[in-house]
Each structure stands twice: as structure tokens, then as C-alpha cells.
Amino acid sequence: MAKSATFSFEAAELATYLGAKNASALEKVFGYTTVGQFLWHFPRRYVEVGELTPISELPFDDHVTVVAQVVNVSQRQMHSRRGFIFEVTVSDELSSDGQELKMTFFNGYQARTDLQVGVIAMFSGKVGWYQDHLQLNQPDYAILDEVAQAEPRPIPIYPASAKMPNKRIRDLMAVLEEEFTAENLPEFLPEKVLKAHSFQRRHMALADRHFPKETKHAYIARQRFAFEEAFMLQLALAERGRQLGTQHAVARPKVVGKLADNFDAQLPFTLTEEQVAVGDQISSDLTQSHPMHRLLQGEVGSGKTVVALRAILQVIDAGGQAALLAPTEVLASQHYASIKKMLGPLAEPGLFGEGEGTVVALLTGSAKTAHRRETRLGIASGKTGLIIGTHALLGDQVQFADLGLVVVDEQHRFGVEQRDALRAKAGDALPHTLVMTATPIPRTVAMTVFGDLETSTIKRLPAGRAPIQTHIVPMQLTGFRSRLFSRMTEEVSKGHQVYVVCPRISDSTAEQGVLLATYEDSAGQTMSVEAMKELLDGMPEFVAVRIEALHSQMDAAEKQSIMDSFARGDIDVLVSTTVIEVGVDVHNATLMVIMDAERFGISQLHQLRGRVGRGGLPGTCLMTTWLDADHPSVGRLKTIESTTDGFELAEADLAERKEGNILGVQQSGSKSSLRELSIIKDRALIEQARADVVNLTEEANWGKTYPQLLSVAGNWVDDSTKEYLNKN
Numbered sequence: 001m002a003k004s005a006t007f008s009f010e011a012a013e014l015a016t017y018l019g020a021k022n023a024s025a026l027e028k029v030f031g032y033t034t035v036g037q038f039l040w041h042f043p044r045r046y047v048e049v050g051e052l053t054p055i056s057e058l059p060f061d062d063h064v065t066v067v068a069q070v071v072n073v074s075q076r077q078m079h080s081r082r083g084f085i086f087e088v089t090v091s092d093e094l095s096s097d098g099q100e101l102k103m104t105f106f107n108g109y110q111a112r113t114d115l116q117v118g119v120i121a122m123f124s125g126k127v128g129w130y131q132d133h134l135q136l137n138q139p140d141y142a143i144l145d146e147v148a149q150a151e152p153r154p155i156p157i158y159p160a161s162a163k164m165p166n167k168r169i170r171d172l173m174a175v176l177e178e179e180f181t182a183e184n185l186p187e188f189l190p191e192k193v194l195k196a197h198s199f200q201r202r203h204m205a206l207a208d209r210h211f212p213k214e215t216k217h218a219y220i221a222r223q224r225f226a227f228e229e230a231f232m233l234q235l236a237l238a239e240r241g242r243q244l245g246t247q248h249a250v251a252r253p254k255v256v257g258k259l260a261d262n263f264d265a266q267l268p269f270t271l272t273e274e275q276v277a278v279g280d281q282i283s284s285d286l287t288q289s290h291p292m293h294r295l296l297q298g299e300v301g302s303g304k305t306v307v308a309l310r311a312i313l314q315v316i317d318a319g320g321q322a323a324l325l326a327p328t329e330v331l332a333s334q335h336y337a338s339i340k341k342m343l344g345p346l347a348e349p350g351l352f353g354e355g356e357g358t359v360v361a362l363l364t365g366s367a368k369t370a371h372r373r374e375t376r377l378g379i380a381s382g383k384t385g386l387i388i389g390t391h392a393l394l395g396d397q398v399q400f401a402d403l404g405l406v407v408v409d410e411q412h413r414f415g416v417e418q419r420d421a422l423r424a425k426a427g428d429a430l431p432h433t434l435v436m437t438a439t440p441i442p443r444t445v446a447m448t449v450f451g452d453l454e455t456s457t458i459k460r461l462p463a464g465r466a467p468i469q470t471h472i473v474p475m476q477l478t479g480f481r482s483r484l485f486s487r488m489t490e491e492v493s494k495g496h497q498v499y500v501v502c503p504r505i506s507d508s509t510a511e512q513g514v515l516l517a518t519y520e521d522s523a524g525q526t527m528s529v530e531a532m533k534e535l536l537d538g539m540p541e542f543v544a545v546r547i548e549a550l551h552s553q554m555d556a557a558e559k560q561s562i563m564d565s566f567a568r569g570d571i572d573v574l575v576s577t578t579v580i581e582v583g584v585d586v587h588n589a590t591l592m593v594i595m596d597a598e599r600f601g602i603s604q605l606h607q608l609r610g611r612v613g614r615g616g617l618p619g620t621c622l623m624t625t626w627l628d629a630d631h632p633s634v635g636r637l638k639t640i641e642s643t644t645d646g647f648e649l650a651e652a653d654l655a656e657r658k659e660g661n662i663l664g665v666q667q668s669g670s671k672s673s674l675r676e677l678s679i680i681k682d683r684a685l686i687e688q689a690r691a692d693v694v695n696l697t698e699e700a701n702w703g704k705t706y707p708q709l710l711s712v713a714g715n716w717v718d719d720s721t722k723e724y725l726n727k728n
């Protein structure tokens with residue numbers, strides 16, 4: 001935050017108020033240098049002594065919070081799989097009979113560092129039974145440095161560490177509390193907004209957040225600061241919207257009786273209602289003379305491509321060019337082939353003057369130089385109406401005659417920078433942009449929550465498409481393991497095809513030897529493409545099965561030829577890395593096996609399973625894992641198992657991340673990082689803030705009426721955030 005006179009307290013160096021020693025400790029542990037950064041170091045929660053449970057009175061199968069001292073620690077290796085168990089024994093003062101409680105942390109690296117003998121901490125978790133004693137599994141904990149005394153007030157529990165324990169943070173905050181005045185912490189939200197929501201003024205809310213008389217006061221204060229963040233971000237977005245409104249794009253209204261109409265007339269299927277509705281929406285966006293920014297979200301296989309193609313043809317009919325950007329060469333080539341096929345004669349330009357078809361071209365990095373040059377000429381001259389390609393399209397040498405529309409397929413695989421590079425090729429007027437995805441990236445979800453991204457959704461699959469069945473396969477259980485392989489041969493014997501995706505390409509030779517000795521021995525090892533292929537090749541039941549491997553280290557021609565023969569049905573089982581993640585469209589493939597699925601992210605898994613069940617045959621996705629059912633990573637797999645809604649999955653993905661990362665902003669004390677606001681949980685608050693901002697900015701001269709707000713708003717969102725908000 002910029003140092004302005006009114007915010008001199010927050011901008012002051014910590015040493016001024018807390019002394020050099022404390023200041024340097026806070027900087028070392030948290031990276032804080034200013035008072036403001038430290039003030040926004042909020043308690044994670046509060047404990048009231050009444051909530052504590054003595055160890056001697058632990059209930060079974062219930063959630064408890066205990067304050068206790070570590071008396072013993074130990075560690076043991078897991079036998080059946082990778083990982084270790086860190087075990088902590090604690091005792092508390094509330095239980096006079098010296099009763100102890102055990103806790104276990106699976107792969108508890110952090111716990112091992114934090115919980116050394118003698119440390120006092122607050123633990124909370126669910127009481128379970130193990131062998132002959134009660135224990136807590138993976139409890140949450142906060143390190144304290146004194147046993148909580150019978151205090152009348154709730155104890156704030158801060159993010160803390162051994163070097164900067166909770167007590168010291170409280171003491172330092174108490175020193176600052178004397179300075180929590182209206183002068184030091186000036187209010188900037190408009191009075192009527194505060195009133196409408198019954199929020200405290202800033203300095204009072206801050207005191208309630210750190211030192212509440214009752215826990216509920218802290219939560220009301222928390223709402224205030226969360227709202228403040230939402231409000232300021234909405235204000236920044238409103239300003240950005242105002243600027244965008246002034247950007248220019250060439251209007252590309254629908255022309256009757258040309259390519260777009262001819263295409264509709266020759267479609268081999270009927271568009272679904274949603275495809276038609278979204279198409280109409282896009283068509284009217286393209287008619288505007290400011291740039292369209294639209295996200296087209298739709299289940300894998302929901303038919304987004306044909307929607308995009310209709311928009312592309314509208315733009316070409318209106319005299320512009322369109323670019324379709326795909327994340328991989330395989331996908332670009334596939335789009336090229338299927339679009340040429342769908343267009344048929346419409347992709348064959350007639351004699352000059354007839355204006356029947358348009359030229360569709362493919363530009364990828366691996367094309368021959370001469371061919372690339374020719375393709376680029378077609379683009380520059382305007383002869384080519386639709387150019388399909390990978391990031392090779394972004395190169396400097398590619399010049400468009402009149403780029404009117406950029407379609408980005410599978411948005412999650414692209415950096416926003418790459419998209420901007422293409423947009424920059426349109427000259428003064430910006431091209432319209434349509435971004436397609438089955439799994440929006442977290443930032444997109446955030447922008448949608450903020451109400452700042454136009455989104456169209458296709459929820460229903462085209463008729464005759466069966467939804468995909470997804471199952472977790474626990475590899476520790478022999479029965480499941482053998483069933484996995486028999487499911488594969490069953491599909492093959494029905495004449496269907498199978499994908500097997502592995503998290504890596506190869507293993508070291510030594511490892512591979514062990515892995516292949518017997519499959520049992522591979523327990524807990526990450527499966528590789530090469531090892532899996534060898535394994536299947538060596539299994540008697542796969543003797544007649546045609547198996548090939550595919551991965552990114554092969555050269556483009558080899559990859560293409562393997563993909564082609566899989567598409568022709570000449571390969572039964574394709575063992576690969578995630579190169580097949582997006583777009584690949586082989587209708588006869590019905591089974592997707594994902595090995596060590598916990599190694600993949602939510603959106604990757606969702607994309608991968610979308611590769612099967614595309615041709616009217618029902619699809620199945622099997623995700624294998626060696627992890628225990630209660631491992632946190634298996635929770636993620638369960639989410640995938642339970643829903644096929646891409647937006648729901650993106651939200652789950654978002655909820656897993658730290659809020660601060662969502663806006664792509666470093667947490668380094670910048671005011672605009674989200675400290676209190678949760679994009680998922682505070683959705684209602686965000687909508688409220690948006691409405692308030694709309695009301696406010698509709699007032700004439702609001703800046704003059706609320707000078708304080710205006711001056712804070714200018715600085716609140718820092719440059720990196722501004723840049724980030726602008727990338728869409």
C-alpha cells in the first residue's frame with residue numbers, strides 16, 4: 001500500500017512500535033516489515049476454556065479440543081506403502097491422573113518439526129480407537145507456550161511457529177492495541193455502507209478481531225474485513241469495466257445465406273437447445289463493436305466445438321479471420337481434421353469471386369518450413385479464413401490480415417500471456433475472444449464469482465451420450481487389482497479400446513526390475529508408461545492384445561502415427577502419459593485407466609475421463625491408488641468419483657488452494673491479497689459488495705463525496721493485481 005499521510009500508522013516500520021528485536025523476529029518468521037502487515041495477521045480461531053476437554057474425559061468418536069504438552073515422539077515407516085507415521089504422546093494438566101493421549105500424523109513432516117518434546121499445543125480432532133487406546137488421527141494443532149489459564153476472554157490462536165509462538169504474537173499485538181484509534185486507522189468505507197451492514201468502524205473492528213470479549217465479536221469483525229476486501233476488489237473491477245467499455249472491436253454481424261447458414265443446413269445432427277441458445281448469445285456478442293470476452297463452459301463431449309465453429313463462420317462471413325488455438329499438436333491436428341470434415345465443401349474455396357468456401361489451415365511447430373511459410377502467407381493475405389494451431393500461432397512471423405475472433409480451446413492448458421500475445425495481433429481493434437473449457441481454472445471461477453466474466457454453460461450432453469462411470473480402485477486389495485486387468489481385457493474382447501494413463505514416462509532400470517518381478521512388488525511405486533507397457537506385454541491374458549506406448553518424448557511424426565492407428569482401431573490398449581489429456585476423440589474407446597491417480601490434479605483427472613464414452617458407448621474411468629481410503633489425496637479422488645460437473649470440480653479445486661493464490665498475488669503484505677475473503681464461502685458477501693459498488697458508482701461525483709475511499713481505492717489494488725484482473 002502506498003504511504004499516504006492518513007495511513008502513516010499502517011505504513012510505519014514495525015521497529016518504531018515494537019523495537020528492533022521484535023521487528024526482526026517478525027520479519028524473519030513472517031516477512032513482515034510494516035505495522036499494517038502485522039495488524040492483518042489475524043487469529044485463525046479462538047478457544048474458550050470451556051471448550052477444552054480433559055484427556056481423562058475423552059469421548060469416543062467425537063470432535064474435541066485439548067491443550068496438552070508433548071511428552072514423547074516416535075516415528076515408524078509404513079510397511080505396505082511409501083510414507084511414515086509420526087506419533088506424538090501428550091499429557092495435560094486437566095487430567096491429574098497422568099493420563100496420556102496418542103496422536104498420529106501420516107507423513108507428518110510439519111508435525112515432526114513443530115511438535116518436539118516439551119512443546120505445549122492445542123490439538124483438535126476426532127477421537128478414534130486404535131488397538132487398546134483412544135487416539136487422535138491427524139489433529140489440527142496450534143502451538144501455545146503456556147497452558148491456557150482460566151481466562152475470561154477467548155484466546156486467539158494465531159498462525160504461529162516455534163520461533164514466534166502464539167503468546168508472543170498476542171503480547172506484541174497487545175502493545176499495538178493501544179494505538180488502535182480512529183486517527184491511526186481511518187475509516188474509508190462510506191458511512192451508509194457501514195450502517196447498512198451494521199459494521200464497526202475499522203479501528204474497533206480490528207480490536208474485536210484480535211481481542212474479542214466474546215468469540216462472536218471476532219466473527220462479526222471478520223465479516224467486516226472480508227466485506228472490505230470484496231468491496232475494494234469490486235471497485236477495482238468496476239473501474240476496469242469502465243475502461244474495457246471504451247475498447248474497440250470490429251462488429252461482425254451475421255450475414256444471411258453464406259457459410260454460417262450453409263453449415264447449419266448441412267449439419268448431420270440437430271443442435272441441442274443449449275447449443276442453440278449459447279450460439280445466439282455469441283452471435284449477438286459478435287454484433288457489438290466492443291470485444292466479446294466469453295467463457296464457454298461445458299462438459300467434456302458436450303459439443304463446444306460446433307458452437308465455436310458457428311461463431312467462426314459468422315466472423316468469416318462478415319469479412320474477418322478466426323484463429324483456433326489448441327494446447328497440443330495432437331489436438332490441433334485433430335481439430336483440423338474434424339473441422340475440415342464437418343465443413344466439407346465449405347472448406348474448399350470456390351473459384352475467385354464465387355465465394356463459396358473458405359480456406360482452413362493448420363499451423364504447428366513441427367510443420368516443414370516451406371509449408372509454414374506458405375501457411376503464413378495465406379494468413380497475411382487474408383485468403384485463409386480459419387487458422388488452427390498451437391502456440392506456433394503466437395510467433396512474431398504470423399501476421400493476420402484481419403483477425404476478428406480468437407477461440408481458445410481447453411483454457412486450463414494456456415497461460416493468459418499466450419492468449420494476450422494472439423490478441424495483440426489484431427491491430428488497433430481487439431478481436432472477440434471465446435474461451436472454451438470443461439474445467440475452468442480457479443481464477444476463472446473467481447472472476448465468475450466476482451461477476452466479471454461472461455459465462456455460457458452447456459450442461460447437457462448431446463442425446464445418446466451416456467455419462468461416464470468413475471470408480472476408485474484401491475490397489476492394496478488384491479481382488480481389485482486383478483479385476484482392473486480383467487476389465488481391460490473384457491473391453492478389448494468386446495472390440496472396444498482402452499486408455500491407460502501413467503504419471504511418468506520411465507523408471508530407472510533398477511526400479512523397473514523390481515517393479516516387473518511381480519506386480520505385487522510394485523506396491524507404492526509410481527507406475528510409468530514403459531513399465532506398464534512391459535507389464536501388460538508380459539501378462540498371458542494380454543497376449544493377443546495390441547498394446548502401444550505414447551508419450552511426449554517421442555517425435556511428433558511418431559506420436560501422430562500412433563494416435564492415427566489408435567483412432568483407426570489398430571491399437572487396443574494405448575499406454576500413455578497425459579499427452580492424450582485434451583481433445584482426443586476416439587469414439588470406440590470405452591475404458592480409461594488412470595494409474596496412481598492421486599498424482600494428478602482435479603481438472604486433469606476430469607479431462608482424462610472425458611476421453612471415453614464419446615461415441616454413444618458408455619464410458620468407464622478407473623482411478624487406481626495405493627493410498628489408504630482416508631488419505632487426504634483420496635478425498636480428491638472421491639470428489640471426482642462423485643460428480644461430473646466441471647464447475648463443481650473447479651470449485652473443489654479452488655477450495656483446496658490458499659485464497660491468496662487465487663488472484664495470483666503474492667501475500668507479501670500487499671493490501672490487495674485476500675486475507676479474510678473466501679471466494680467460495682463468502683459468495684453472498686461478494687454479491688452484496690458488488691451491488692453496493694454499483695449503487696455507489698451510480699452516484700454522480702462519488703469520488704468527491706467519498707474522497708477517502710477514492711484515495712484508498714487507487715492504491716488498494718496494486719499493479720500486479722491490476723494486471724492480473726485485466727487478463728481475461
Ligand code: ADP
Pocket residue numbers: 269270271272275298299300301302303304305306462463585614
Ligand atoms: P467438447 O465439448 O468436449 O469439445 P466436442 O465438440 O468435441 O466436445 O463434441 C463431441 C462430439 O459430439 C463430437 O463428435 C461432435 O461432433 C458431437 N456433437 C456435437 N454436438 C452434437 C449434437 N447436438 N448432437 C450429436 N452429436 C453432437
Ligand code: MG
Pocket residue numbers: 304305409583
Ligand atoms: Mg473439445
